[in-house]
Amino acid sequence: MRAKAIIVATLAVLALVSCLTGVSSLSGDGIWLLFYSRLPRTAAALLAGAGLAVAGVIMQMLSRNKFVEPSTAGTSQAAALGLVVVTLLAPGAALWAKMGAATVTALIGTAGFLSLVRRLPPHDPMLVPLTGLVYGGIIGAATTFLAYERDLLQYLDIWVNGEFSGVMLGRYEYLWLAGALTVIAYVYADRFTLAGLGEDAALSLGLNHGQVLMLGLAIVAVISAVTTVTVGMVPFVGLVVPNLVARIYGENLRHTLPIVAASGAGLVLACDILGRVIRYPFEIPVGTILGVIGAALFLWILHGRARHG
Known part of the structure; x- marks a missing residue:
């Protein structure tokens, strides 16, 4: 209970910092910026x-492998393919x-990945993420x-x-669908565990x-399609x-799904704030920041697994 309170407090602090971080001042007539840009962002x-954190844990449960997520299993790449096709x-x-269109192609891409995974030998768990990387690379190509x-291009x-x-304001509201699906995932949490x-x-x-x-x-x-269409691919x-x-x-x-969702939200928001302040007044995309931090965390996870056998 204490951990959840700490996570909620951290999210509140990050949200406040996010609303106050930016080039333009919020004083005077600039207060409109808070409602039209900072709060929606x-x-x-x-x-x-x-949404992405919950999508990741669901995919890991369905594939029975801890080293997969939408961006390493072809789901996000398939969603991007759907965007290009519908644009053409x-x-x-x-x-x-x-x-x-992105949802349909993402669904087909994810089903194709799970179909490939079922044919892999179960004794080597690293084959699953490697297959996902190759599979996603083919779709991306x-x-x-x-x-x-x-x-x-x-x-x-x-x-x-x-x-x-x-x-x-008016360009992010579809992401609330990802929030609603996170709630649905919690309702079916026991079934996903089984x-x-x-x-x-x-x-x-x-x-x-x-x-x-x-x-x-x-x-x-x-979740992958909505995120890709609204803000692009967010890795790791x-x-x-x-x-x-x-x-x-x-x-x-x-027990853990609310913590997963809150931690994912905090990580993305923290990286977005970091991207705004590293080269102030310029911005570094959150995907770049997460690519560095996420890779470091993933290497730490791999090292910890090896150390504990």
């Missing part, structure tokens, strides 16, 4: 971080249409090729590079494994946060 970082077919499509052939960079500088035991064990305990698998796929795909959140929380609190999602 803070909310977007919190929602994206929480319907350049003037509304944002909800692009999000729908196809996306880049399509964008290059149609002179859309700059457009693709804008969509896939994770950053919050363009978030304003699914993580494996299909045979889950069926013996009376769980409809196929139904839970489809629900998990849908949650991961929609779904990988390092669930692993760090599991080390401290275990793997019962009913």
